[in-house]
Amino acid sequence: MVKKNVKHPMKGRNERISRKRFLRMGMYAACAVAAEFIIPSCGNIDRLFSSPDDAFRVRARYWEHLSDRAVRCTLCPNECLIAEGSRGRCRTRVNRAGVLETLVYSRIVAVHVDPIEKKPFNHFLPGSRAFSIATTGCGLSCRFCQNWQISQSRPEDISAESISKEALIRRATESSSRVIAYTYNEPAVQFEYCIESARFARERGLRAVIISSGYINAAPLKELLRHLSAVKIDVKSFREQFYRDICSGTLAPVKRNVELVRASGVWLEIVVLIIPTLNDSPQEIREMTRWIRTNLGEHTPVHFTRFYPMYLLTNVPPTPVSTLERCREIAVAEGLRYVYVGNVPGHRFENTYCHACGSLVIRRTSIFSVENRLINGACPSCRTVIPGVWS
Ligand code: SF4
Structure with a gap:
């Protein structure tokens, strides 16, 4: 639970976000129903209570x-x-x-059972539940962060509970979740807990996935990948300047890491949050999707998702749907076969269509798979195998 009078981490420790602005951001959050974010004060959390800090060290x-x-x-x-x-x-x-x-070993500030499609994964166990957990912190400082209340906070500023790896598996199983998802904030900062609990989960038949910025060094990523079943990485832009100015980071390690994930054989999907004027130029999208096609393969799912004003980027309007559709057209023209429009509930490109014959194989509404026509992972019309993890 976020304490009242949340301090604004980018504007000095004594400045506080006004109630009006906080409520406005909550409204935007409610609009962005399909986005993979959580606002801890909105009631999405199962249980929260304070624990002594030493329990997490x-x-x-x-x-x-x-x-x-x-x-x-x-x-x-x-x-x-x-x-x-x-x-x-x-x-x-x-x-x-x-x-x-x-400071965050087993320190959990958010617990929620989500559809796997919310992460978003469209080619990984569709229709399954993901027991989703988060802690605080992130190595980046994105001005548009949708989960800034936890990603930009100190651990002690947010109430938490300690969840042992045994309790994690038990609660996931009790909620009929097949998947444990480390999400909402950057899982890399909880590396020690993530790797131990993911290994433990796999040994007991659950799948562990991370929803990540890809901002981690190569050695720990390789170690983590041994225990994961899927990775979603946010490629926030294809420009170093964007990473430097908007996220206070660098693009190069993210590109290296998506290649590492692809080479590992762990299932990979990529999300690009399209922000008007900042990362939506056709040239940038063309370079990015060409690079994905060449280095990750034509079957890599790519999700272009809609931005809503958030955090320090409230002066930029929501992404026009036509912009997302144009990004998709560019990606398809560059040879990508599974390109989605995200955070636009009801859009036809939330669905999965067979890359060989174009038949609809999975129908979605917002963050839910409502019809799965796959037969043993193949198109029911032409029998082409659809890339993914289906069982
Ligand atoms: S280098 Fe270590 S301490 Fe610094 S931001 Fe990254 S994870 Fe945190």
Whole structure:
């Protein structure tokens, strides 16, 4: 649960978001029904309560000692240099007496059972439930973040519960979820818990997936992939300048990571949130989709999703549906076979059509699969196998 008078992390610690602005953002959130985000104060969370902070501290993975008890975290491309007593940029890793600790091991601030289509995954176990969890923090600072209340907060600013890996599996099973989804904030910042619980889940027949910005270093990503069944990565733009100016990050590691996921054999889908004037130029979309076609393959599902004004980007209007359709046309012209329009409930390109004969194989409404015509993963009309994980 977010505390009242949420501090605005980008405008100084004493500035507070007005009630009027907070309510307006809540209205936008309600409009964006298909988007993979959660507003903790809107009642989507099953259970929340405070736990002592020490319950969530464990020694972190992926860091190195420097001189004077300083450390360098090597989990994500920020590679923060952290002095004794300080934290990294994601706010979740602290240098305690020369040892890097995570503050978010099993610290869960959001729990919800979602359709897998909400993540969105359109080619991964359609119609299944995903037991979805999140913690706080992120290595990026996107000005349009849809989950900024948790991604840009310190762990201690948001009430949390501790969920052991055993409890996680039990609760997922009780909710008839086949999938555990690490989502809403960047799962990489909860690496230690994510990898342990994902391994535990797989051993018990559940599938683990992450919904990620792809902002993680190669070594931890490779280790994590061994325990995952699917990965959704947000490619936020195909311009370094966008990543630098809008997200305070870089594009290059994201491109490397989607290639790593593809090479690993773990199922991959890509989402591009199209923001008017910032990342919607035909030239950029053409370069991006050509790169995806060449480096990831023509069958990689790509979702162009609609932006709604949010967080620090409230002066930009929602994406026109025609813009999303134009992006899709460009992607198809570049050779991609499964290109979706997202966050536009009722749009015909929420559906999956066979790449060989064009027959409708999965019909969706918003975040729900309402009709699945696949027969053993193949088109019922022409018998072409549709790429994906269907059972
Ligand atoms: S995970 Fe956090 S502390 Fe580590 S490099 Fe990334 S932002 Fe910095």
